[in-house]
Amino acid sequence: MAKIAFIxxxxxxxxxxxxxxKAQHHxxxxxxxxxxxxxxxxxxxxxxxxxxxxxxxxxIVVTMLPAGKHVREVYEKDVLPNVARGTLLIDCxxxxxxxxxxxxxxxxxAGMDMVDAPVSGGVGGATAGTLTFMVGGSExxxxxxxxxxxxxxxxxxxxxxxGGGQAAKICNNMILGISMIAVSEAFMLAKRLGLDAQKLFxxxxxxxxxxxxxxxxxxxxxxxxxxxANRDYQPGFTAAMMLKDLMLAQQxxxxxxxxxxxxxxAAQLFSLFVNSGNGAKDFSGIIKMLDxx
Ligand code: NAD
Numbered sequence: 022m023a024k025i026a027f028i029x030x031x032x033x034x035x036x037x038x039x040x041x042x043k044a045q046h047h048x049x050x051x052x053x054x055x056x057x058x059x060x061x062x063x064x065x066x067x068x069x070x071x072x073x074x075x076x077x078x079x080x081i082v083v084t085m086l087p088a089g090k091h092v093r094e095v096y097e098k099d100v101l102p103n104v105a106r107g108t109l110l111i112d113c114x115x116x117x118x119x120x121x122x123x124x125x126x127x128x129x130x131a132g133m134d135m136v137d138a139p140v141s142g143g144v145g146g147a148t149a150g151t152l153t154f155m156v157g158g159s160e161x162x163x164x165x166x167x168x169x170x171x172x173x174x175x176x177x178x179x180x181x182x183x184g185g186g187q188a189a190k191i192c193n194n195m196i197l198g199i200s201m202i203a204v205s206e207a208f209m210l211a212k213r214l215g216l217d218a219q220k221l222f223x224x225x226x227x228x229x230x231x232x233x234x235x236x237x238x239x240x241x242x243x244x245x246x247x248x249x250a251n252r253d254y255q256p257g258f259t260a261a262m263m264l265k266d267l268m269l270a271q272q273x274x275x276x277x278x279x280x281x282x283x284x285x286x287a288a289q290l291f292s293l294f295v296n297s298g299n300g301a302k303d304f305s306g307i308i309k310m311l312d313x314x
Contacts, residue, residue, distance in 0.1 A: 022045050022046055022047055023046050023047070023048070023080050023081055024046075024078060024079050024080045024081070025041055025046050025047065025048050025050050025076070025079060025080070025081045025082070025083060025168070025169070026069070026072075026075040026079035026081070026082045027041065027046075027049070027050045027052075027061070027066065027081070027084075027085075028050075028051050028052070028072050028075060028076075028082070028083070028084045028085075028086070028095055028100075029053070029084050029085040029086040029087075029091075030050060030051075030052040030057040030058060030060065030066075030085075030100075031052070031054075031057060031062045031085065032144050032147075032288070033058060033060055033085050033113075033140070033143075033144060033147045034052070034057075034084075034085030034086075034113075035064075036049050036064075036096050036144065036147040036148040037083070037085060037113070037152075037173045038061050038064070038066050038083075039061065039064035039065065039066070039148075039254065040147075040172055040173045041066075041083070041141040041169070041172055041173065042061075042064055042065030042066050042162070042173075043064075043065060044172040045189065046169075047067065048061070048065070048067060048171070049066070049067050049069045049074075049075045049076075049079060049133045050062065050066035050067065050069060050075065051069040051070070051071060051072050051074070051075040051145065052172070058061070058225070066149065066249045071099070071101045071169050072095055072099035072100065073099045073102075073237065074102050075105075076099065076100050076103050077103055078105075078109060078314075079104060079108060080109065081108065081109045081110075081111065081169060082100055082109070082110045082111065082112065083111045083112075083169070084096075084100075084105060084110075084111070084112045084115055084139070085102070085113045086114045086121055087114065088114070088116055088265070089116035089117045089118075089119075089120030089121075091114070092112055092114050092116050092120055092121075092124060093120055093123065093124060094300065096112075096124045097124075097127065098125065098130070099127065101131050101133070102121070103289075106131070106132035106133075107131065107132060107134070108129050108133050109133070109134045109162070109165050109166060109169075110133050110134065110135040110136070111135075111136055111138050111166050111170070112124065112136070112137050112138065113138050113139060113154070114139065114188055115139045115140075115187070115191075115265070115266060115269070116137075116139075116175075116187060116269070117187070117269050117272055117273065118184040118187045118188055118191075118269075118273050118276075119184075119276070121137040121157065121183065121184045121186070121187045122183050122184040125157075125158070125183040126183070134158070134159070134161065134162040134165060134166075135158060135162065136156050136157060136158030136162045136166050136183075136186065137157040137158065137183065137184060137185070137186040137187050137286060138154045138155070138157075138166065138170060138186050139154075139155055139157045139186050139187055139189075139190040140152040140153060140154055140155075140174065140190075141153045141155070141190065141193065141194075142174070143172050143224065143257065143258055145234075146174070147173070148256045150172065150173055150174065150175075151174060151175045151176070151199045152172070152173055152174035152176075152247065153174060153177075153178070153185070154170045154173075154174045154177040154178065155178055155180045155185075155186040155187075155189040155190050155193075156170070156177065156178060156179050156180060156185070156186045156216065157180055157181055157182060157183050157184050157185030157186035157187060157188070157189075158179075158182065158183055158185075158186075159182065160179070161162060161290040162301055163179045164280070177185060177284055187269075188273070190236045190266070191266055191269045191270040191273060193271070194263065194266035194267070194270065195266070195267060195270040195281065195284045195287070196239070196306070197233070197234065197263075198263050198266070198267050198284070198287040198288075198291060199283045199284060199287045200232045200233070200235075201234040201238070201240065201263075201305055201307065202236040202286075202287055202290060202305060203207075203232075203234070203309035203313070204230075204232065204234045204235045204240060204306060205240045205241070205305070205307055205311050206311055207221065207225070207230065208221060208240065208241050208306065208308065209311050212312075218237060218243060219242045219243055219244055219246065222235070222239060222241075222243075222244035222245075223244075224285075226244075234305075238293055238305055238306075239305075240305040240306075240308040241308065245290075247303050249303035249306070250305060250308075254302045254303040254305060254306035254309070255302075255303060256301070256302065256303040256304075257303035257304070257305070258285075258303060258304050259300060259301055259302065259304065260291060260294050260295050260299050260300055260301075260302050260303070260304045260306060261295055261300035261301065261302065262304070263291055263293040263304035264292055264294075264295045264300070266288055267284065267288040267291055268288055270284050270288070271284060271285060290307065290310070290311075291304070291307065294306070294307045294310050298311070
């Protein structure tokens, strides 16, 4: 049993902390929201009144926060000044590569092992303990983090050195954002051409148009019964989250001098969709906008 501090108990962090508590770890939990802390306590965690209190005496710190600025602030103000040398730090938030590298460098200077370990798999995966973790850090830090991540996920991949997990995450989600638009456009073209959606699915899902956005998350109701299209685009993975990841990808592409014209176009289209009041809808709902609705 390890002493783990868990900071950020939202939609993802809540169930992830619950899985660590279920695995008999001592989880000291903090969130700015009292309700989120109370929910974690109900699932076996122990209440901490501040992030600083949560991390005192912890062997491992896990964070699951909204964005880079929260991660920088929590590590700089609360975590690094209050943990012992050698503490393992795991940030599971999806943030910009630069912030991930900045915080990891501060951690290394203070004598800590740190990995960035963003996830894929959504709230369903967080609850079921089947998340995919894309990890950035040294082989030694990865080896230490793996047994903990295995209590929250199934597929744990060392993607590269510091920031490598974030890089893998945003590259993957850029593919996802672009491919969802591509699949949506194809279904809308099929509709205008009088081609039945199920027929297009039957052909494309076994032909060269096959991709995850089509076969697992089809944006029209019918062909894939579990996809959000069958429940009026309730998430799932919100359009606001997709926009966040596409913007992170663009930020990284600009900083690295990479040419990503389709990623840029996808970010524009999701921005339009989100700014028309659809941020809380599933990202596959963008098909409605492409249909002119
Ligand atoms: P969320 O908004 O539900 O949870 C974030 C939590 O962090 C909130 O409870 C908030 O109160 C807390 N918080 C913010 N600042 C804090 C601080 N200074 N100290 C303590 N707590 C603080 O978000 P989420 O859906 O759980 O997502 C968390 C991260 O995971 C994000 O980076 C997101 O991009 C990523 N992610 C989300 C999903 C998803 O499907 N929701 C999937 C993959 C990755």
